[in-house]
Amino acid sequence: MALTLGVAPANASTLNAGATPKAGNTAVKIRTGAGTGYTAVAQINTGQWVGCWYPITSDCNKTTTGVTTGGSYTCNGATSNKWLKVGYKRTLRYVALGCVNTGQMPPGAGID
Numbered sequence: 001m002a003l004t005l006g007v008a009p010a011n012a013s014t015l016n017a018g019a020t021p022k023a024g025n026t027a028v029k030i031r032t033g034a035g036t037g038y039t040a041v042a043q044i045n046t047g048q049w050v051g052c053w054y055p056i057t058s059d060c061n062k063t064t065t066g067v068t069t070g071g072s073y074t075c076n077g078a079t080s081n082k083w084l085k086v087g088y089k090r091t092l093r094y095v096a097l098g099c100v101n102t103g104q105m106p107p108g109a110g111i112d
Contacts, residue, residue, distance in 0.1 A: 034070025
């Protein structure tokens with residue numbers, strides 16, 4: 001008798017989902033919490049990617065569990081309080097959603 005797990009298999013749209021700085025941003029800080037008052041532990045530079053904490057889709061599920069509300073910030077002329085959950089050094093961290101593009105990371109592009 002085979003054991004069946006109730007977990008959907010990974011597919012191309014869920015693998016290697018991440019975030020990279022939007023055009024006009026040379027670096028985006030990775031923070032310990034969802035706000036500019038939290039400590040910046042690293043940054044994503046142009047051409048680098050950080051993996052999403054909850055990559056349900058290639059856009060990091062940015063409309064539901066992949067995003068949280070926190071402190072306000074201004075990026076690219078717009079103010080927001082939406083923060084993307086990312087994984088950095090195997091720990092939940094946050095980046096300003098308005099400062100990054102999300103999608104499927106190119107092979108070898110992610111920072112850990």
